[in-house]
Amino acid sequence: MAKSLRSKHKRRMRAIKRIRYGEKELKKLVDMVEKTKEKESKGLEAVEELQTKLGDSMETEVIGTVKSTETCKPLEPKQMEIDQNKQTVRKMKTMLDQNGQYPEWMNGRRLRKQKAIVKRLKKKRNQKK
The missing domain is CATH 1.20.5 (Single alpha-helices involved in coiled-coils or other helix-helix interfaces)
Structure with a gap:
């Protein structure tokens, strides 16, 4: 090759x-x-x-x-403050957060695939009604 x-x-x-x-x-x-x-x-x-x-x-x-000229003091580790509001809540079926955004790590191909899956699920749900 x-x-x-x-x-x-x-x-x-x-x-x-x-x-x-x-x-x-x-x-x-x-x-x-x-x-x-x-x-x-x-x-x-x-x-x-x-x-x-x-x-x-x-x-x-x-x-x-x-x-x-000063004596060295060991640095005290600071507690890291984690903001609970920054944690996003996602729906696992659609992968959308509360603002309707997909995760950052998702690439374009994966987005198209995910949207197709969601569309299929909606279509199935509508047919059952």
């Missing part, structure tokens, strides 16, 4: 693109690493300058590369 001239050509071109974009990506990654090293070294220099300015007059802590 996939032995046509067109598919072979496309594969060949994709391989060439892979090489070209691989070089560009490698260059970007190397630049990013260099920039982060520069930032870290600047951060360490700033810490040293701060330490020389403050001297022994104030107690300071080093946390990573950031200097702080």
Whole structure:
């Protein structure tokens, strides 16, 4: 399968693109690493300058590369507030919520199928009456 001239050509071109974009990506990654090293070294220099300015007059802590004059307190986990009004109520047969909207995850094909099912159910219900 996939032995046509067109598919072979496309594969060949994709391989060439892979090489070209691989070089560009490698260059970007190397630049990013260099920039982060520069930032870290600047951060360490700033810490040293701060330490020389403050001297022994104030107690300071080093946390990573950031200097702080306050003691660190552990963060308290906050309770997540869940709004009960945001929960949608759906009819399981029609998949519609109270506003007449279908769920976000439903794609177009699934919507058409669901609408056809609902239409069939309505038709059946009307025939029984």
